[in-house]
Amino acid sequence: xxxxxxAFYPGCTxxxxxxxxxxxxxxxSMCKTLDVKLTEIPDWNCCGASVSYAGSGELARHxxxxxxxxxxxxxxxxxxxxxxxxxCWLNARETKEQLGASAQLLADTNEALKEAGLQYRGESExxxxxxxxxxDFGYEALGEKVVKPLEGVKFAGYVGCQxxxxxxxxxxxxxxxxxxxxxxxxxxxxALTKYEQKVTCCGGALAVSEPEKSQKQIKxxxxxxxxxxxxxxxxxxxxxxxxxxxxxxxxxxKYGTKFNMPVTYYSQLMTVAYGGSxxxxxxxGQIIRATKLEEIAAKPAKK
Amino acid sequence: MPGDAGMGDMAxxxxxxxxxxxxxxxxxxxxxxxxxxxxKMCMQCGVCAGxxxxxxxxxxxxxxxxxMIRAGKREAVLTSDSxxxxxxxxxxxxxxxxxxxxxxxxxxxxxxxxxxxxxxxVQPTRDFSIIFWENFTRTGRAxxxxxxxxxxxxxxxxxGVKKALSMRxxxxxxxxxxxxxxLEILGGHGVKxxxxxxxxxxxxxxxxxxxxxxxx
Numbered sequence: 001x002x003x004x005x006x007a008f009y010p011g012c013t014x015x016x017x018x019x020x021x022x023x024x025x026x027x028x029s030m031c032k033t034l035d036v037k038l039t040e041i042p043d044w045n046c047c048g049a050s051v052s053y054a055g056s057g058e059l060a061r062h063x064x065x066x067x068x069x070x071x072x073x074x075x076x077x078x079x080x081x082x083x084x085x086x087x088c089w090l091n092a093r094e095t096k097e098q099l100g101a102s103a104q105l106l107a108d109t110n111e112a113l114k115e116a117g118l119q120y121r122g123e124s125e126x127x128x129x130x131x132x133x134x135x136d137f138g139y140e141a142l143g144e145k146v147v148k149p150l151e152g153v154k155f156a157g158y159v160g161c162q163x164x165x166x167x168x169x170x171x172x173x174x175x176x177x178x179x180x181x182x183x184x185x186x187x188x189x190x191a192l193t194k195y196e197q198k199v200t201c202c203g204g205a206l207a208v209s210e211p212e213k214s215q216k217q218i219k220x221x222x223x224x225x226x227x228x229x230x231x232x233x234x235x236x237x238x239x240x241x242x243x244x245x246x247x248x249x250x251x252x253x254k255y256g257t258k259f260n261m262p263v264t265y266y267s268q269l270m271t272v273a274y275g276g277s278x279x280x281x282x283x284x285g286q287i288i289r290a291t292k293l294e295e296i297a298a299k300p301a302k303k
Numbered sequence: 304m305p306g307d308a309g310m311g312d313m314a315x316x317x318x319x320x321x322x323x324x325x326x327x328x329x330x331x332x333x334x335x336x337x338x339x340x341x342x343k344m345c346m347q348c349g350v351c352a353g354x355x356x357x358x359x360x361x362x363x364x365x366x367x368x369x370x371m372i373r374a375g376k377r378e379a380v381l382t383s384d385s386x387x388x389x390x391x392x393x394x395x396x397x398x399x400x401x402x403x404x405x406x407x408x409x410x411x412x413x414x415x416x417x418x419x420x421x422x423x424x425v426q427p428t429r430d431f432s433i434i435f436w437e438n439f440t441r442t443g444r445a446x447x448x449x450x451x452x453x454x455x456x457x458x459x460x461x462x463g464v465k466k467a468l469s470m471r472x473x474x475x476x477x478x479x480x481x482x483x484x485x486l487e488i489l490g491g492h493g494v495k496x497x498x499x500x501x502x503x504x505x506x507x508x509x510x511x512x513x514x515x516x517x518x519x
Binding site: 052109111113168208249286 | 337338357360388390392394398406410411413414417422427428430431433437439440446447454472476479480481483484487492496499500502506507510511514
């Protein structure tokens with residue numbers, strides 16, 4: 001298969017030693033197997049995330065996101081932009097949609113961008129890594145690379161909010177998207193398709209500012225994974241991953257639970273199933289160790 | 304508290320808004336709040352209120368806020384704590400039969416209230432929102448270390464030390480798993496063209512203020 005190339009928008013949490021550095025490392029390993037070349041958009045900036053709204057109206061937020069498009073269009077023309085973070089993808093896509101719908105917003109955005117010597121032309125698409133996997137490869141092609149099926153491991157597929165709403169993945173429903181379960185099955189794992197907290201909000205940024213209210217959400221998300229017999233949770237979102245993993249200790253203190261549920265990324269599953277080491281899958285980046293994945297990573301490949 | 308500089312300017316902006324719009328708060332929202340022109344489309348079905356993960360914590364649910372806007376309850380809306388409860392989960396947006404961009408409208412109302420100096424003074428998400436904005440616009444990228452420290456120490460040094468100590472297990476775990484870099488405190492990652500980045504944001508604010516009649 002010919003090499004596929006994309007303009008990569010890693011986002012702020014994915015950088016070296018950021019809170020989602022394990023996501024970045026495993027995505028890079030996964031892409032190596034799939035012969036995908038990711039070229040970082042030179043000088044990309046923060047998308048504004050979900051919670052920074054009080055600092056500005058919508059125009060400044062569109063300008064911030066348009067800057068990344070403008071850089072990609074100038075320096076990596078013809079390549080789709082790929083984001084791994086749900087919020088990065090959502091904000092960029094929202095900007096692309098709004099600027100496409102309003103000539104005035106587009107003109108205002110370009111007037112502001114001129115201050116940075118840039119222009120938004122709306123030529124590049126922005127896509128989530130999951131879209132690249134499903135649409136540019138497809139489950140069958142992804143499955144062909146599996147050398148270590150994740151046999152006997154039960155995964156609660158936690159899709160969360162922003163990879164799912166308001167845009168979502170084409171062909172999937174907002175209430176019960178199936179792609180994560182299908183990815184798990186493609187890697188040879190057991191998908192707990194009845195897991196009912198798959199699109200529940202983890203509290204997002206409010207896990208920081210409203211910890212008690214968010215911990216109630218996180219408790220539901222983890223508890224249901226236990227109820228369905230999950231060995232671990234898997235998610236496509238870095239904020240979901242962080243919130244659901246790192247606050248389990250607080251949930252335990254508050255609710256008297258004994259949660260110790262690993263929360264992994266789809267890219268970590270895929271790296272292991274593709275024969276990568278625990279280090280390549282960044283399993284050393286889990287605060288709650290994903291021992292079942294570590295065991296498979298340590299075994300020799302079947303074929 | 305963050306973002307409270309220029310209280311005089313805020314009060315002045317509020318006075319001028321009151322003089323300009325008098326009792327027509329709906330028009331004020333339509334002209335000045337992000338996606339405010341959608342407000343009148345709400346048909347009060349209540350699906351959004353029932354879909355909100357933080358629904359039980361909202362004093363005024365989105366449909367209530369939309370109705371209050373139409374009823375001209377300006378102060379009650381802008382001083383409400385409710386919009387700051389939005390987690391940006393977009394559940395309301397995808398379920399709304401009229402397709403209102405409710406998340407964006409809630410953010411917009413919160414931002415407008417903050418701009419006029421009417422937002423609740425003790426509101427942790429308001430603080431976080433402003434601190435986050437200041438954090439990433441400083442270098443062009445969000446700096447998680449500085450963000451956390453600023454949040455912990457916003458109530459003063461003693462409270463910050465206490466908070467930092469209470470978080471030490473988590474901090475050590477993040478260090479151990481290489482998901483935190485103390486070196487980021489020293490400045491951290493950012494865009495090369497910080498000057499251009501900040502200039503375009505200034506320009507965007509200037510243009511938007513002009514369009515919305517908010518310029519001085």
